[in-house]
Amino acid sequence: MQISSRFTIAVHVLTCVAVLDGQMPLNSETIAGSVGVNPVAVRNIFRQLKAVGLITVQRGGNGGVALARKLSDITLLDVYRAVDSVESGQLFHFHENPNAACPVGRNIHHVMDGRLAEIQDEMEQKMATMTLADVVTDTEALIAKEAQQAG
Amino acid sequence: MQISSRFTIAVHVLTCVAVLDGQMPLNSETIAGSVGVNPVAVRNIFRQLKAVGLITVQRGGNGGVALARKLSDITLLDVYRAVDSVESGQLFHFHENPNAACPVGRNIHHVMDGRLAEIQDEMEQKMATMTLADVVTDTEALIAKEAQQAG
DNA sequence: TATGCATGTAATCAAGATTAATACATCAAA
DNA sequence: TTTGATGTATTAATCTTGATTACATGCATA
Numbered sequence: 001m002q003i004s005s006r007f008t009i010a011v012h013v014l015t016c017v018a019v020l021d022g023q024m025p026l027n028s029e030t031i032a033g034s035v036g037v038n039p040v041a042v043r044n045i046f047r048q049l050k051a052v053g054l055i056t057v058q059r060g061g062n063g064g065v066a067l068a069r070k071l072s073d074i075t076l077l078d079v080y081r082a083v084d085s086v087e088s089g090q091l092f093h094f095h096e097n098p099n100a101a102c103p104v105g106r107n108i109h110h111v112m113d114g115r116l117a118e119i120q121d122e123m124e125q126k127m128a129t130m131t132l133a134d135v136v137t138d139t140e141a142l143i144a145k146e147a148q149q150a151g
Numbered sequence: 152m153q154i155s156s157r158f159t160i161a162v163h164v165l166t167c168v169a170v171l172d173g174q175m176p177l178n179s180e181t182i183a184g185s186v187g188v189n190p191v192a193v194r195n196i197f198r199q200l201k202a203v204g205l206i207t208v209q210r211g212g213n214g215g216v217a218l219a220r221k222l223s224d225i226t227l228l229d230v231y232r233a234v235d236s237v238e239s240g241q242l243f244h245f246h247e248n249p250n251a252a253c254p255v256g257r258n259i260h261h262v263m264d265g266r267l268a269e270i271q272d273e274m275e276q277k278m279a280t281m282t283l284a285d286v287v288t289d290t291e292a293l294i295a296k297e298a299q300q301a302g
Numbered sequence: 303t304a305t306g307c308a309t310g311t312a313a314t315c316a317a318g319a320t321t322a323a324t325a326c327a328t329c330a331a332a
Numbered sequence: 333t334t335t336g337a338t339g340t341a342t343t344a345a346t347c348t349t350g351a352t353t354a355c356a357t358g359c360a361t362a
Contacts, residue, residue: 001238002152028338058330059329094156095156108290135262176308180308212359
């Protein structure tokens with residue numbers, strides 16, 4: 001299995017908010033159009049991003065989304081955790097019923113837990129080094145390049 | 152979503168082969184008993200571990216499994232890759248239909264791919280530093296400690 | 303060589319998770 | 333008060349996993 005697409009969707013959503021601000025209404029429907037998913041899926045992600053203070057959401061006529069932090073203060077790890085990319089925060093799914101009557105079965109969990117945590121931590125710390133500012137800068141550079149090539 | 156439990160199951164299987172050798176028949180049924188899963192699940196993992204040369208499997212009366220490499224030559228990354236822990240080797244599931252009509256939609260994949268690969272690589276390299284020898288050593292130490300406490 | 307036992311593998315089924323889609327309540331602004 | 337957007341529950345469809353059954357295949361031994 002893989003890490004939920006909610007993660008890449010959430011990054012896409014936030015990038016839209018940063019890049020498209022002022023060019024089009026930033027509501028769940030237009031953003032869903034860019035991402036290629038259902039507007040309800042986007043609204044559910046709004047809720048999760050709002051819950052950890054990454055965005056603010058306004059209801060009602062001309063409602064929509066706005067960033068609540070500087071792009072350079074939002075890391076990929078923040079986004080990853082906000083949208084529950086993996087169940088219960090555990091990257092690895094440990095098999096549930098090792099047999100306690102077997103010496104290996106009753107010790108394997110304890111032996112592996114520390115190592116799995118180390119691996120997960122290594123990955124998460126790498127995510128913490130990357131910010132949305134980087135992603136948005138690269139995206140805008142590509143868009144500028146497109147405009148240039150179009151003449 | 153999480154990484155398939157096939158990974159921790161495979162580590163458990165290999166640890167059984169190393170620790171229980173000589174103490175009980177190393178066939179899919181006894182090992183399945185320790186892991187707490189169906190014997191067919193264990194046999195399917197046998198097949199994957201065999202395909203990459205980590206074990207040899209013998210059919211027929213007193214058949215069973217044996218390690219094909221030294222424990223110190225089998226890393227957690229080897230096991231992880233052998234059992235297809237994540238789909239197509241991709242840790243992240245990228246949403247499938249970003250809209251090419253949107254400047255963000257048509258560039259986000261390219262912008263994120265490199266970063267996702269870096270994160271995945273960081274994690275895999277960490278797994279490559281850990282060997283089954285470490286896991287087996289720790290497991291046997293815990294077993295010895297149990298025996299000591301039992302008097 | 304015949305028999306028994308274990309692997310190899312296909313097929314089926316149930317359980318759980320994901321996503322899409324519908325519907326409607328809630329709320330803000332004009 | 334009307335309009336338009338979010339908040340959220342619910343249902344259905346799709347997918348993946350894992351358990352289970354069944355049986356063919358192959359090796360060892362009597």
